[in-house]
Amino acid sequence: MNTAKQDVRQMLESLPEDCSLEDIQYHLYVTEKVRRGLTRAEHEGTLSQAQVEERLAKWLQR
Template sequence: MNTAKAEMQSLLQKLPDDCTFEDIQYHLYVIEKVRKGIERAESEGVISQEAVEARLSKWATK
């Protein structure tokens, strides 16, 4: 697993030179949300596409 410092360096190398602090914060936010989502999926499991569609069909209006 990469260290936080290594991940930050990698992110900064990928962003354009004229990026703003807000751009950096946004990308850090997205990376953290994705990481947490993956961790949650690994610990709690996932559900199938069919199950999602069945659940949503109860709320969606046609």
């Protein structure tokens, strides 16, 4: 996995030259959320499609 600094460099290189600071902030936010999600999945595991559907079915019952 890349370091945070490497991720930011890659992100900045991929953005258009005329992007705003707000665009950069948004991309940093999304990058951090993805990084946290991957770390959490690595440590806590993930759910199968069937498990997710079972959990959602409980919420969606009327």
